Amino acid sequence: MRACALVRAVAGPAGTAFEVLRAEAPVGLFPGSGAAPGWAQLWLVGTAAGPLGGDDVEVQVQVGAGAALAVGSVAASIALSGAAPSVMRVRVVVEPGGWLTWAPEPLIVTAGADHRVDVAIDAAAGAHVWWREELVLGRHGETAGRCVVALRAARDGVPWLRHELGIGVPGWDGGAVLGVYRTVGSVLATGRGAIEDAPVVAPAAPEGGTIEDAPVVAPEQDGRVADLRLEAGGTLTVALARDRPTLLGLLPPVPVARRSHAPVAYV
Numbered sequence: 101m102r103a104c105a106l107v108r109a110v111a112g113p114a115g116t117a118f119e120v121l122r123a124e125a126p127v128g129l130f131p132g133s134g135a136a137p138g139w140a141q142l143w144l145v146g147t148a149a150g151p152l153g154g155d156d157v158e159v160q161v162q163v164g165a166g167a168a169l170a171v172g173s174v175a176a177s178i179a180l181s182g183a184a185p186s187v188m189r190v191r192v193v194v195e196p197g198g199w200l201t202w203a204p205e206p207l208i209v210t211a212g213a214d215h216r217v218d219v220a221i222d223a224a225a226g227a228h229v230w231w232r233e234e235l236v237l238g239r240h241g242e243t244a245g246r247c248v249v250a251l252r253a254a255r256d257g258v259p260w261l262r263h264e265l266g267i268g269v270p271g272w273d274g275g276a277v278l279g280v281y282r283t284v285g286s287v288l289a290t291g292r293g294a295i296e297d298a299p300v301v302a303p304a305a306p307e308g309g310t311i312e313d314a315p316v317v318a319p320e321q322d323g324r325v326a327d328l329r330l331e332a333g334g335t336l337t338v339a340l341a342r343d344r345p346t347l348l349g350l351l352p353p354v355p356v357a358r359r360s361h362a363p364v365a366y367v
Contacts, residue, residue, distance in 0.1 A: 101126060101157070121142075143172055159188070230289045231289070
């Protein structure tokens with residue numbers, strides 16, 4: 101199945117509105133509630149099973165200057181096996197003064213799947229981004245198939261982040277990559293774990309140090325988290341855990357975004 105979805109959110113006198121909202125199965129786009137005044141809320145809904153082997157889906161998200169968009173999903177995505185690899189491409193542009201939070205439910209990689217996620221983010225100067233990705237390796241008692249998640253981000257026209265994780269490739273379950281952990285998540289933010297001036301709940305640093313000094317090890321080795329400052333500004337937080345509840349406890353929470361015309365926004 102080949103499909104494309106397109107979203108464009110723009111600022112208006114009453115807040116953010118959708119100028120373009122177009123989708124094809126298996127992606128459904130539904131405006132909804134949950135965002136604060138001035139923000140638009142968008143829910144991603146799977147209108148067919150998948151991603152299924154052979155699917156080729158692209159989602160394009162454009163946030164206009166001064167607009168504020170919060171994106172979530174109503175359920176996890178489940179990568180399934182098929183006759184050919186599947187791919188999901190996400191292309192994001194955030195214009196100057198635009199705000200975007202992206203926090204869908206996780207991608208679950210089932211046995212036999214061969215899936216690729218390719219994300220490209222272009223954030224202009226003065227744009228604000230909070231981007232969360234989650235990966236769950238297999239359903240209960242199941243060994244995960246193959247999955248590659250690649251993230252390329254630019255900020256103000258210069259490279260911001262190049263990050264790629266391959267599951268099912270040699271060494272992926274070694275101690276230098278995921279080890280015993282079967283959930284992995286990351287948050288890329290133009291601010292420090294949240295949208296600029298939003299409150300941040302960061303993991304406690306080791307005694308005598310700070311979060312910038314070293315990766316943090318969670319109690320009882322149920323998970324690990326590293327909070328990294330990026331050369332082009334902002335932060336990347338990466339967490340590993342044995343299960344999703346533990347993972348969510350390690351990652352920064354979806355931020356409460358504050359600004360003059362949008363005091364609070366939730367995903």
